[in-house]
Amino acid sequence: MDTASRSGAARARKVVWVTGGGSGTGRAVALAAAAAGWDVAVSGRRAAALEETAAAAAERGAAAMALPLDVQDGSAVAAARTAVVERFGRLDALVLAAGLNTPRRRWDDQEMAVFRDVVATNLTGPASVVDAALPDLRASGGVVVVISSYSGWTLSPGAGVAYSATKTALGSLVRTLNDQEGRHGVRACHLCPGDIATDFLDQRPEVPDAAARASMLTADDVARTVQFVLDSPPHVRVDELVVSPVRR
Numbered sequence: 001m002d003t004a005s006r007s008g009a010a011r012a013r014k015v016v017w018v019t020g021g022g023s024g025t026g027r028a029v030a031l032a033a034a035a036a037g038w039d040v041a042v043s044g045r046r047a048a049a050l051e052e053t054a055a056a057a058a059e060r061g062a063a064a065m066a067l068p069l070d071v072q073d074g075s076a077v078a079a080a081r082t083a084v085v086e087r088f089g090r091l092d093a094l095v096l097a098a099g100l101n102t103p104r105r106r107w108d109d110q111e112m113a114v115f116r117d118v119v120a121t122n123l124t125g126p127a128s129v130v131d132a133a134l135p136d137l138r139a140s141g142g143v144v145v146v147i148s149s150y151s152g153w154t155l156s157p158g159a160g161v162a163y164s165a166t167k168t169a170l171g172s173l174v175r176t177l178n179d180q181e182g183r184h185g186v187r188a189c190h191l192c193p194g195d196i197a198t199d200f201l202d203q204r205p206e207v208p209d210a211a212a213r214a215s216m217l218t219a220d221d222v223a224r225t226v227q228f229v230l231d232s233p234p235h236v237r238v239d240e241l242v243v244s245p246v247r248r
């Protein structure tokens with residue numbers, strides 16, 4: 001444990017690092033956490049979007065920092081983890097919301113270069129962040145919320161080959177983490193939301209209209225669920241949650 005971590009031992013406010021924090025679900029998660037008394041770090045590729053989220057979190061009383069990065073870049077992820085611990089002295093939670101899909105998502109139209117991109121973002125990305133932060137999670141008895149998908153829970157025919165495969169694999173990532181790291185107090189949740197009305201839908205082959213989006217989950221609905229997991233007592237693990245819009 002480094003000096004910053006030791007100095008953080010007396011720090012009362014918990015710290016969550018959110019990937020995909022510049023938009024949609026990740027942004028809503030960061031703001032809900034800020035409102036609940038957490039400090040936040042947000043990561044994604046668009047620096048301006050992250051700064052906007054950090055400013056909005058600060059308005060809700062949080063200490064907040066924007067850490068632009070591509071989750072596919074393991075060195076950048078490791079450097080961001082160092083920056084979080086240097087700034088806050090502790091890290092209590094990860095919410096891994098950075099994700100990617102593609103309009104060409106069927107076996108008969110997909111491109112393998114894009115398949116690899118989806119795997120690198122949706123599967124290797126979350127693994128890299130957990131790998132970098134594991135010492136901090138052990139120190140804090142931390143919690144990891146992996147924003148997976150309904151397609152990671154059961155077959156969703158429209159979700160896509162690469163997307164469904166990566167989201168399903170996140171269930172294994174969570175289970176191995178819980179199996180191996182539970183003895184160190186680390187807890188992880190495989191969170192599987194159905195349709196959420198965010199910009200992510202623009203990646204569909206047929207983009208839903210406003211009427212379709214009106215019956216979907218909102219980013220705030222998912223953030224509320226995430227906050228429930230974040231605020232669960234240290235001896236409680238929420239292994240998996242499936243959250244769906246009632247009307248589909």
Ligand SMILES: NC(=O)c1ccc[n+]([C@@H]2O[C@H](COP(=O)([O-])OP(=O)(O)OC[C@H]3O[C@@H](n4cnc5c(N)ncnc54)[C@H](OP(=O)(O)O)[C@@H]3O)[C@@H](O)[C@H]2O)c1
Nearest residue numbers: 020023024025044045046070071097098099195196198200
């Ligand atoms: N919308 C849905 O219907 C739905 C349903 C179930 C699950 N999900 C999951 O929810 C998560 C959040 O999506 P959302 O719906 O909130 O849509 P969103 O607003 O588009 O969020 C996706 C986020 O991922 C970030 N991101 C993408 N590639 C990245 C990369 N290589 N490195 C770092 N950040 C990256 C994006 O930021 P930058 O572009 O700035 O990098 C963006 O903030 C995703 O994992 C998605 O699979 C969505």
